[in-house]
Every structure is written in structure tokens, then in C-alpha cells.
Amino acid sequence: MKIALDAMGGDYAPHEILLGAVRAKRAFEIDLILVGKRSRIEEELRAIESADLLGLPDFAIIDAPDVIEFDQNPSSVKERRGASIRVICDLVKQGHADACLTMGHTGAGIIASLITFGRLGDVLRPCVGIPYFSMQPRTLLVDAGAMVDCKPEYLVQFARMGAIYVEKIWGIAQPTVGIMANGREDNKGNELTRAVFARLKNTDLNFIGNLEGYDLPNGTANVVVMDGMWGNVALKLSEGLSEQLLERMTKRFVEAGLASAAYPILQEFHAMMDYARIGAIPVFGVDGLMLIGHGRSHAAAVVGAVKSTMYALQVDLLGALRSGLSEPVPA
Amino acid sequence: MKIALDAMGGDYAPHEILLGAVRAKRAFEIDLILVGKRSRIEEELRAIESADLLGLPDFAIIDAPDVIEFDQNPSSVKERRGASIRVICDLVKQGHADACLTMGHTGAGIIASLITFGRLGDVLRPCVGIPYFSMQPRTLLVDAGAMVDCKPEYLVQFARMGAIYVEKIWGIAQPTVGIMANGREDNKGNELTRAVFARLKNTDLNFIGNLEGYDLPNGTANVVVMDGMWGNVALKLSEGLSEQLLERMTKRFVEAGLASAAYPILQEFHAMMDYARIGAIPVFGVDGLMLIGHGRSHAAAVVGAVKSTMYALQVDLLGALRSGLSEPVPA
Numbered sequence: 001m002k003i004a005l006d007a008m009g010g011d012y013a014p015h016e017i018l019l020g021a022v023r024a025k026r027a028f029e030i031d032l033i034l035v036g037k038r039s040r041i042e043e044e045l046r047a048i049e050s051a052d053l054l055g056l057p058d059f060a061i062i063d064a065p066d067v068i069e070f071d072q073n074p075s076s077v078k079e080r081r082g083a084s085i086r087v088i089c090d091l092v093k094q095g096h097a098d099a100c101l102t103m104g105h106t107g108a109g110i111i112a113s114l115i116t117f118g119r120l121g122d123v124l125r126p127c128v129g130i131p132y133f134s135m136q137p138r139t140l141l142v143d144a145g146a147m148v149d150c151k152p153e154y155l156v157q158f159a160r161m162g163a164i165y166v167e168k169i170w171g172i173a174q175p176t177v178g179i180m181a182n183g184r185e186d187n188k189g190n191e192l193t194r195a196v197f198a199r200l201k202n203t204d205l206n207f208i209g210n211l212e213g214y215d216l217p218n219g220t221a222n223v224v225v226m227d228g229m230w231g232n233v234a235l236k237l238s239e240g241l242s243e244q245l246l247e248r249m250t251k252r253f254v255e256a257g258l259a260s261a262a263y264p265i266l267q268e269f270h271a272m273m274d275y276a277r278i279g280a281i282p283v284f285g286v287d288g289l290m291l292i293g294h295g296r297s298h299a300a301a302v303v304g305a306v307k308s309t310m311y312a313l314q315v316d317l318l319g320a321l322r323s324g325l326s327e328p329v330p331a
Numbered sequence: 332m333k334i335a336l337d338a339m340g341g342d343y344a345p346h347e348i349l350l351g352a353v354r355a356k357r358a359f360e361i362d363l364i365l366v367g368k369r370s371r372i373e374e375e376l377r378a379i380e381s382a383d384l385l386g387l388p389d390f391a392i393i394d395a396p397d398v399i400e401f402d403q404n405p406s407s408v409k410e411r412r413g414a415s416i417r418v419i420c421d422l423v424k425q426g427h428a429d430a431c432l433t434m435g436h437t438g439a440g441i442i443a444s445l446i447t448f449g450r451l452g453d454v455l456r457p458c459v460g461i462p463y464f465s466m467q468p469r470t471l472l473v474d475a476g477a478m479v480d481c482k483p484e485y486l487v488q489f490a491r492m493g494a495i496y497v498e499k500i501w502g503i504a505q506p507t508v509g510i511m512a513n514g515r516e517d518n519k520g521n522e523l524t525r526a527v528f529a530r531l532k533n534t535d536l537n538f539i540g541n542l543e544g545y546d547l548p549n550g551t552a553n554v555v556v557m558d559g560m561w562g563n564v565a566l567k568l569s570e571g572l573s574e575q576l577l578e579r580m581t582k583r584f585v586e587a588g589l590a591s592a593a594y595p596i597l598q599e600f601h602a603m604m605d606y607a608r609i610g611a612i613p614v615f616g617v618d619g620l621m622l623i624g625h626g627r628s629h630a631a632a633v634v635g636a637v638k639s640t641m642y643a644l645q646v647d648l649l650g651a652l653r654s655g656l657s658e659p660v661p662a
Contacts, residue, residue: 148513148521182479182563190479190560213567217575229521230561232513236544237565238572244548245576245600252596261592265583269576 001029003309004088004097007036008067009104011296017103018044020302025057027303030310033097036084038063062087067104070295074107078115085109089116092288099289101280101309103297109290110146110283117288120318121325125154126285127228128292129162130235131278132216133242139219140166142284145232152195155179155225156203157325159196161284162223163205164324168315175222178211180230186210196225242273276301279308282317289318332360334640335419335428338367339398340435342627348434349375351633356388358634361641364428367415369394393418398435401626405438409446416440420447423619430620432611432640434628440621441477441614448619451649452656456481457616458489458559459623460496461566462609463547464573470550471497473615476563483526486510486556487534488656490527492615493554494536495655499646506553509542511561517541527556573604607632610639613648620649 005021007014014036021032022045034041041061049056064084068077077083088100089112102109106128114126129142142162147154159177166175179196181189188210189197200207208221216224216234226234246269253262271277276298280291289312293305312318336352338345345367352363353376365372372392380387395415399408408414419431420443433440437459445457460473473493478485490508497506510527512520519541520528531538539552547555547565557565577600584593602608607629611622620643624636643649 145513180564182476182560190558193560213564213569214571216568217572227521229513229524230564233511233544233561233565234568237547237568238544240545241548241569241572242576245573249580249596249600252599253593256592256596258589258592258596261589262584265580265587265589268583269580 001310001313002031002033002097003306004033004035004062004091004100005306006084006088006100006102006104007034007041008064008084009102010293011070012298013103014040014044016298017302019048019299020297020306021059022048022052022057023299024303024306025059026054028306028310030306031060032306033060033062033091035062035064035088035091036067037065062091068108070105072105072108074105074111077108077112083108083112085112086116089113089288089290092290093117099291099309099313101291101293101305103293103295103302103305106145106292109292113283113286113288113290117286117290120285120287120322123157123161123285123325125150125157126283127154127158127161128281128283129165130281132219132224132235133238133273138170138172138222139216139224140222141216141224141226141231141235143226143228143231144235144281145228146283147228149229150192150227152192152199155192155196155227156199157285159200159205159223159225160203160325161321162225164320165282165284165317166222168317168320169311170222172222174206176208177205177223177225178208178215178221180216180224180226180234181210181212183212184210188212192227239273239275246270246273277304280305281308282312284321289313332641332644333362333364333428334637335364335366335393335422335431336637337415337419337431337433337435338365338372339395339415340433341624342401343629344434345371345375347629348633350379350630351628351637352390353379353383353388354630355634355637356390357385359637359641361637362391363637364391364393364422366393366395366419366422367398368396393422399439401436403436405436405442408439408443414439414443416443417447420444420619420621423621424448430622430640430644432622432624432636434624434626434633434636437476437623437626440623444614444617444619444621448617448621451616451618451653454488454492454616454656456485456488457614458485458492459612459614460493461612463550463555464569464604469501469503469553470547470555471553472547472555472557472562472566474557474559474562475566475612476559477614478559480560481523481558483523483530486523486527486558487530488616490531490536490554490556491534491656492652493556495651496613496615496648497553499648499651500642501553503553505537507539508536508554508556509539509546509552511547511555511557511565512541512543514543515541519543523558570604570606577601577604608635611636612639613643615652620644
């Protein structure tokens with residue numbers, strides 16, 4: 001198993017990415033190809049080696065002179081063939097790697113994978129699914145931000161790809177699928193979601209109908225379908241609200257002189273909310289396997305992201321998506 | 332000041348509504364007209380009187396034989412002229428009351444006020460604004476659920492009505508207004524919000540541009556504009572997530588044997604999250620003053636809702652909306 005790893009993508013790249021790569025290489029049977037500015041990578045590896053008693057494992061290094069930063073327009077990836085996030089895709093496309101992984105710019109990753117691999121089968125638009133917190137490890141939110149302006153048929157495909165992921169990766173047979181709306185009743189929702197509702201009812205998916213806001217934290221469905229605009233808002237709102245609550249609560253416990261008693265429990269909740277623990281998520285709907293980890297990943301999260309990528313290869317997620325999507329859909 | 336109060340609307344009606352009415356009448360200089368099934372109201376008032384040493388204050392009672400339940404189609408209010416939520420509007424329309432108040436069905440309240448009062452000036456669609464938690468008492472989310480399928484021009488009016496409310500009721504001059512999107516940059520958002528962005532930029536509102544999910548709990552803007560579908564989802568998601576977090580945290584403190592130490596702080600947070608504390612919110616964009624309180628209101632929340640209604644009358648919110656909306660808007 002060979003994974004092309006973007007050494008330059010992420011808030012703490014390249015140092016934490018490479019530290020994670022070293023640890024992943026020791027923990028798993030895996031070939032990692034490090035992609036980025038060769039001189040930077042070699043310099044960082046030497047620094048890691050000098051602080052490490054075990055000696056470095058072997059890595060292949062592929063030079064990529066350019067890197068897409070988080071504040072740059074993701075569309076610029078189209079022209080920047082030398083960007084590390086492009087080169088990791090090329091390595092998969094050319095058969096030098098089985099999958100690629102980045103902690104870099106999500107939007108750029110989606111575009112790079114789309115232009116390199118092309119769309120998978122009949123897929124109209126790619127998307128990304130994100131597990132909703134560690135609090136509800138059985139709920140995948142899809143689309144988490146790839147497609148802002150959606151047509152009903154996109155969302156039906158997002159639902160199907162999400163269900164295949166949940167079945168393959170989480171091992172849940174016949175995962176439940178719901179569409180986010182302003183209430184549970186069948187007639188709720190807006191023009192877009194009502195059209196999606198009507199279509200999902202006629203698929204072989206285990207469709208449980210409309211959901212409402214409470215259902216996301218309550219884990220009512222395994223797959224929660226939203227367009228990428230509102231999926232993005234829902235995730236950031238959840239992250240911001242739980243951070244606010246935990247911060248305020250910590251402050252109150254400190255004021256009440258209960259900080260040390262409360263500390264372990266508050267820490268548990270901080271850890272539960274930590275998106276970096278999720279590992280990496282695949283781009284759905286492109287004809288190649290790219291996974292994207294959290295931009296704020298430190299070394300431990302990089303190890304988790306490598307593990308996610310290996311697992312997606314082991315269960316042949318891409319093959320499952322390909323055959324699941326080409327199944328005839330009753331009209 | 333006369334307020335027509337729907338005695339039958341709300342999860343704990345009529346008992347808690349009437350108990351709240353008794354307390355409000357003792358606390359404030361206010362005439363309350365109780366509207367609902369006369370025999371039920373009289374029976375409840377006798378029960379309250381027998382348990383109360385102070386003797387009952389005087390109320391006018393107006394009979395309304397019908398009531399819209401929470402699980403009933405709000406549109407049925409159009410035909411049900413005898414429903415208490417219709418009769419309170421009629422009393423305002425006919426000049427017998429200055430404002431009306433219900434803890435009943437929000438959708439039915441909006442429709443009842445719209446068909447009774449008509450639209451205010453040039454308003455295209457009514458909406459409702461809800462303060463986002465007590466945690467951020469300076470953020471109004473509008474629309475909180477009235478209009479699911481919105482055109483850009485509706486949302487521009489929602490922004491304006493929200494700003495007038497914040498200025499009049501919270502006393503904030505030049506309140507900041509933002510539109511919810513999938514990022515802060517000017518080019519973010521979907522087709523609808525991008526069109527709203529372009530229009531809001533050309534108003535005299537203190538428009539601060541696109542917001543993202545974090546900005547709602549962080550209180551970045553005084554008025555956060557969303558369509559009613561996603562405003563509803565954002566509110567329920569926030570409510571569900573904070574309830575989940577507090578419940579799980581309480582459980583952990585109990586397990587750790589720290590329940591009694593942590594209890595006062597956890598209670599503070601429960602109270603902060605309690606929507607019943609918000610009081611009542613007005614229907615924006617109809618030519619009469621109707622306020623809607625939380626369906627789960629107990630007596631204390633009813634007192635708060637009466638207070639909100641009195642305040643809206645004192646500051647002449649309706650007059651401010653009327654003149655604010657008729658101001659010429661630079662194109």
C-alpha cells in the first residue's frame with residue numbers, strides 16, 4: 001500500500017506532517033511518499049532525526065515546488081501544476097501511489113482531485129462527508145462544504161455516497177438517511193429539500209424522511225443530507241457553540257475554585273469536540289482516492305489520517321462507491 | 332395599555348398562562364383580556380383563586396370556542412375564525428386591545444396576524460426574529476422560521492426590520508447586520524445570499540458583510556440574516572447541541588462524585604440556554620402588534636412575555652417599523 005502525502009499542506013506543515021509520517025511509518029505496514037519542497041522536507045527530516053533515538057524510516061520524496069495556502073483562491077490550483085496538492089493526485093493517477101492524503105486546503109483538494117481523476121461514473125458533483133463530532137460517531141454530514149449551490153439530483157447522489165461510506169467504513173448495514181429540513185413532517189423543507197425528499201423516497205436507500213436541527217446532535221440518522229453551504233454553516237456553528245460553552249464553563253469552574261476537580265471532565269469534552277481526532281475524510285465522487293485531514297492537524301492527527309486512508313484502501317471504498325453508484329436506481 | 336392574551340395557546344395552557352396573567356397583572360400597570368374557552372378560563376381562575384391568599388385581580392374574558400393545537404396545520408387558522416389565536420388579533424384590529432400575545436403555534440400566529448392586520452407598508456413577507464440565546468443577548472436571528480422559500484428582496488427587508496427592532500428594543504444605535512454564509516469573504520455564499528449581499532451593500536444599514544457559522548455563538552453581528560428554513564435549523568441545532576452537552580456533562584460530574592459541587596454552575600448554564608427566558612418576540616411586517624412567546628412557557632415566562640409586549644408598546648415598535656420601512660432606500 002502506497003500513500004502520497006502532501007508534506008506542505010496544513011497549519012503546522014511541514015514539521016508536524018513529517019513527524020506524523022515518521023510515527024505512522026513505524027506503526028503501520030505502509031509506504032509513504034512525501035511530496036513538497038524537497039529541501040524543506042530533507043531539512044525537517046534531519047531535524048527530526050537528530051532528536052530521535054530510533055533513526056528515521058525510509059521515505060520516497062517527490063519534489064513539488066509550489067503550495068496552496070489556506071488564504072489563497074482554491075481555483076488557482078487549476079493552473080498551479082507544481083502545487084503539492086496537485087502532485088499527490090498525479091502520483092495516484094500515474095499509478096505510483098494507491099491513494100493520496102493532504103491536511104491542506106479542502107477546496108483546493110477537491111478541485112485538484114476532480115481535474116486529475118475526473119468524476120466517478122455518473123456523479124454530477126463531488127462532495128465531502130464529515131462525521132458529526134466524536135459525540136455522534138454514527139452520523140455523517142454530507143455535503144460538508146464542497147457544493148454551495150446544489151440541484152436536487154446532486155443531493156440524492158450525496159446521500160447515496162454517504163450511505164456507501166457509512167456501510168463500508170463504519171460497518172453499518174442499511175444505514176439510515178435523512179434530509180435536513182425545518183421539521184420532521186413530510187411537507188416540511190424548502191423547494192430544494194422537498195424535491196430531494198420526493199426523489200429519495202423512490203430509491204432503495206433506508207430513507208427516514210425529513211430531519212430537524214435537533215437531529216444532528218441527537219444522532220437520529222446515520223447520513224444527514226444538506227447542501228454544502230448549510231452543511232458548512234452547521235459544522236462551524238456546532239464547533240463555535242461548543243467551544244463557547246466549554247470556555248465559559250471552564251471560566252466559571254475556575255472562579256468557583258473548582259478548577260482542579262472539574263479539569264479532567266472538561267478535558268474529556270474538549271477532546272470529544274476536537275475535529276483533529278476524526279482522521280481524514282475522502283472526497284466523494286471523483287475517480288481516485290484522495291483523503292483530506294483537518295488543517296489544524298498535529299502529528300497524532302496525521303497518524304490518524306494515514307490510518308483512515310489505509311482503511312479506505314483496505315475496504316476498497318472507491319470500488320464500493322463505483323459499483324454502488326452504478327446500481328440501477330428505481331425511478 | 333391593553334393586551335389580548337391567548338389563554339389557550341402553549342404546552343401548559345390554560346393553567347400556566349392564567350397563573351402568569353395573575354402575576355403579570357399584580358406586577359404591572361396593565362389591562363389583560365383573557366381569550367379562550369370561557370368555561371375553562373373561569374374554572375382555572377377559580378382554582379387559582381382558591382390557592383391564593385391575595386384574591387384575584389380583574390380580567391375581561393372574551394370567549395373563543397376553538398384552539399389551534401401544535402400538531403395541527405397552521406393554515407387551518409384561515410378558516411377557524413373562532414380560534415383563540417384569531418380572536419386576539421381581531422380584538423386589536425377592532426381597537427379593543429393595543430397588542431396581542433400568544434404562547435401558541437408560531438406558524439398559526441403569523442398567518443392569523445397577516446390575515447387580520449395585513450402587511451405593513453411595502454413589506455413583501457412577514458418574518459420573526461429571535462434573540463440567539465441569553466448567551467449572546469445582542470444577536471437577533473432573523474428570519475427564525477416564518478418564510479422557508481425566500482427571495483433576495485425578502486431577506487433585505489428582514490434585515491431592515493431586525494435592525495429597527497434591535498435599535499428600538501435593545502437601544503443599540505446603528506446595529507451591525509451580517510448575512511450567514513459559508514465564509515467571511517465577499518464572494519462566499521450561495522446564489523440567494525450573494526444576491527442579498529449585493530443589495531444590503533447598497534442600503535444605509537450598518538452592513539458588515541458575510542458571516543460564517545462561528546459568528547452566531549460568538550455574537551459578531553447584532554442582526555444575523557438567514558432564510559426561515561435555515562434560521563429554524565440553526566436555532567434547533569443550537570438548542571439540541573447545548574442540551575446534549577449539558578446532559579452529558581452533568582452525567583459525568585455525577586459519575587465522578589462531583590454533582591453537588593458542580594450543580595450550581597450547571598444550573599446557570601441550563602438557565603442561560605432556556606428559550607422560555609427570552610420573553611416574547613413580535614411578528615415583523617404585519618400592520619398590528621402581535622407577540623409570540625415560547626410554547627413551553629410556564630407562568631414566569633408568561634410574565635416575561637407580557638413585559639416584552641408592554642415594552643414593544645411603550646417604545647412604539649410598530650410605529651418605528653412603519654416609518655423605518657417607508658424610508659427611501661438608495662438603490
